[in-house]
Amino acid sequence: MISVVILGAGNVATHLFRGFSLAENVSVTQWYSRNLTTVEQYKNEVDITDDLSDLKVADVYIIAVSDDAVAKLSSKLEFENRMVVHTSGSVGIYDLDKKHNRGVFYPLQSFTKGAAMDFANVPICIETVDKKSYPLLKTLAKNLGSPVQKVNSDQRRVLHLAAVFVNNFTNQLYRIGHEITESEGAEFDMLKPLIVETAKKIEDLSPYRAQTGPAKRHDKKTIKKHLKQLDDNNHHKAVYELLTKSIQKTHGRKKL
Known part of the structure; x- marks a missing residue:
């Protein structure tokens, strides 16, 4: 004991x-x-x-x-x-x-x-x-x-840093998504199966291979539409732009 x-x-x-x-x-x-x-x-x-x-x-x-x-x-x-x-x-x-x-x-x-x-x-x-x-x-x-x-200590520190990205920052993105749906009376609950599927996908695929969406496709038309929708919220717009640029950099795209 x-x-x-x-x-x-x-x-x-x-x-x-x-x-x-x-x-x-x-x-x-x-x-x-x-x-x-x-x-x-x-x-x-x-x-x-x-x-x-x-x-x-x-x-x-x-x-x-x-x-x-x-x-x-x-x-x-x-x-x-x-x-x-x-x-x-x-x-x-x-x-x-x-x-x-x-x-x-x-x-x-x-x-x-x-x-x-x-x-x-x-x-x-x-x-x-x-x-x-x-x-x-x-x-x-x-x-x-x-x-x-x-x-070891170095491994633990990077695990903790990575955990902030995949947990704390991800949860903040959920919160932003919740605010966006609420702005037009849409149901955030409809996104929950997508959230679950996204998490399940990386059990079999690397995050790199699992990436989808307009930023990876370099879909300028959709990106511009989204940014226009976010004109009234500079904070959400800045997050969208930052993550779009990050995805494009990862997948060989350098401009919005």
Whole structure:
């Protein structure tokens, strides 16, 4: 049985708690949050605390807080030579205080507190300073039912950067699409099968090969029509122009 203490109460921390609670060979010994009200609803399921000096002994301490707070929180932990990991895609492993046995336990997925999460669809990227610690974190991830990938800091940083493009930026494009359909009373829901099909397509094709649309075809007439439709929204128009130019550059087209 692997004992875990979770530090933090945001989206990642909450989903990890739920995932570990369902795992047969993992026990969440304690849950720390500097604001107890954020975890109070779980007080009948796990010991909660807002006092770092009161942390229990565990096999792994998982810091799941904002990137800017990782280093400071790890330095405040009063114990030494225990396994302490963070869950960030962009924070370095050496940002953790050197008094700890340091590691990274990065779930490569988008987390929202209110949404269900199947960890079978959450790759866990693992990095350790001490090679002997890797099997422990691998076993911990396997108990979540997650696929495991050993990555170094540089690989993790580019994965996180790429994730911003394919997830955060893509979701903003969904939002723009939603605004455009709403402007004329069209149903955004009609686009959902297209969104799903686009995502499914890259399971078998590279994004390069899967690209379609007027920018790739160099369909000047359609592009000009779209830009005219966007005359009343300079922000959306700028996004359209930028992405059109990007697609044309990728596929050998240089002008709108």
